[in-house]
Amino acid sequence: MRIIVDRTRCTGLGMCESVAPDVFEVNDDGELELRTATVPEGRLAEVEQAVACCPNEALRLAP
Amino acid sequence: MNEVGHLVVVGASLAGLRAVEAARRTGFAGRITLIGAEDHLPYDRPPLSKAFLEEAGVPIPTFRDEKVLRDELGVRLMLGAPATRLDTDGRAVVVGDRTVAYDAVVLATGASARELPGGRDLAGVHTLRTLDDAVAIRAALDSGARTVVIGAGFIGSEVAAAARRRGLEVVVVEAAATPLVRAVGEPMGEVCAALHRRHGTEMRCGVGVTGLDGAGQVERVLLSDGSALPADLVVVGVGAVPATGWLAGSGLLLDDGVVCDETLFTGVAGVYAAGDVARWHNPMFDRPMRPEHWTSAAEQGAVAARNALEPDAATPYSTVPYFWSDWYGSRIQFVGIPGADEVRVVDGDVRSDGRLVALYREGDRLVGALTLDAPAHVMKYRGLIMRGASWRDGLAFAAERRSGAAARPVSRDLDTDAIVDR
The missing domain is CATH 3.50.50.60 (FAD/NAD(P)-binding domain)
Incomplete structure (x- = not known):
């Protein structure tokens, strides 16, 4: 699964980072960086939780 | 245990919507009724005091259109009139002259402005x-x-x-x-x-x-x-006060909100609460809380619905509270609780404009972090607090970040780009 960030919606709040810090990281400019482009092996539930907790609905997963 | 056939969610804002969505995500195929006091479909509140006010014409931040709620989520909407009474003996929510029977109910009526x-x-x-x-x-x-x-x-x-x-x-x-x-x-x-x-x-x-x-x-x-x-x-x-007036006489314990255990259960069969109306026991800090935060409302809505549908498999809701606020183009973020014992600025200067990071101590534990324009820092502290970090751990991490920042700039950017492009 690929992780897709809608840059028009993301405001860098970082909820996703607090759920999966090795996948999502907000940089000093407040922009979200993906530390991996796809969901790491065995981590789907955690990444799904990170996607679901975004207040701006800026994240989604795609095959 | 009787199976739930009809889930009623009282309160059609964030927590209520998330309750509905979580119920369907778990595969619940029974009936769902969503009761809301306002005429509007569920909408998002944080933008109302932020982007929505900054200029005319910013659209209403509605979460889902009516078709999605009715057809995809299979929700019966009862909007435009507040619930007036909860009959826990007869298992029914009263809305004016209408009565809605429930097998399980999630109370998510939020708070009202004082x-x-x-x-x-x-x-x-x-x-x-x-x-x-x-x-x-x-x-x-x-x-x-x-x-x-x-x-x-x-x-x-x-x-x-x-x-x-x-x-x-x-x-x-x-x-x-x-x-x-x-x-x-x-x-x-x-x-x-x-x-x-x-x-x-x-x-x-x-x-x-x-x-x-x-x-x-x-x-x-x-x-x-x-x-x-x-x-x-x-x-x-x-400030705001929890919207519990309609619950007088319901038999629920009310004390600055609907009192719940760590699974958001009220102690009365079939009745759970979520969001600003709920005062629940947060295992993370071993104390009751009612944080009035977006994130708590969203997460509690989902947990309350799942637990209401499967009480025997109920899971606790344990969290490090988080909120943010945007002023004048600056972003204030806070994680944890504002521990009373000590507040220490670990990065930046309170007298100058830019970035600021402050940590909060309770006993020998790191319990909170506030940042001003430090988006790259705040969630790392949330992680530390979640893992039960000591005050000393928190200070050590802050020192590491400061020295890292001094040495960092160029190489770090290259590293990140390489990872993103892979």
Whole structure:
């Protein structure tokens, strides 16, 4: 699964980072960086939780 | 255990919506009814005091359209009238003259803005909680209103910032000597007040409001020091109270909210609570809390619905609270709780503009972190707090970040790019 960030919606709040810090990281400019482009092996539930907790609905997963 | 056939969710805002969505995600195929006091479909509240106010024409932040709610989520919507009573013996929610029987119910009626006594008698005086409030405030800002904000909390501060951004005159009146002391502690409250002053918002702290004056429309705010502030728009931001009035006599334990255990269960069969109305026991800090935060409402809605549908497999809701607030283009973020024992600034300077990081101690534990324009830091502290980090761990991490920042710039950017492009 690929992780897709809608840059028009993301405001860098970082909820996703607090759920999966090795996948999502907000940089000093407040922009979200993906530390991996796809969901790491065995981590789907955690990444799904990170996607679901975004207040701006800026994240989604795609095959 | 009887299977739930009908889940009723009372409250059609964030927590209620997330309850509905979580119920369907778990595969629940029974009936769902969503009861909401307002006419509107569920909408998102944080933008109402932020982007929505900054200019005319920002669209209403509705979460889902009606078709999605009805067809995809299979929800029966009962909007436009508040629930008036909960009959826990008869397992029914009463909405005026209608009665809705439930097998399980999630109470998510939120909180109502606290009002000034007599404040509703004059036009131009508003609290900010609902979409209708925001629409009225925005219209006043559009017409160039001289704005007085009563209460320097987060909502009031965001309104002041939005008005200033439009170039309007704004005065913030705060009864306490320092704003936000309960939310973030005294030193950080000073930092927040300074942010207002730097952007041209007048702060009147340590002074009370004795009355509002005007003929039909508000014209002046009268203060306890004898002075008066001219005003076309008054926004009252003096906190919120949990919307539990309709639960009187229900048998539920009410104490600054609906009292729940760590699974959001009220102790009465089939009844769970979520969001601003719920005062639940947070295992992370081993104490009851009612944080009134977006993130808590969203997550609790989902947990309460899952637990209501499968009480035998109920899971606790344990969290490090998180909120954010945007003023004058700056972002304040807070994770954890404002521990009373010590607040220490570990990065930046309270007297200067830029980035700031402050940590909160309770006993020997790191319990909170506040950042101003430090988006790359805040969630790392949330992780530390979640893992039960000691105060010493927190300080050590802060020192590491500071020295890392000094050595970092170029190489780190290259590394990140390489990872993203892979």
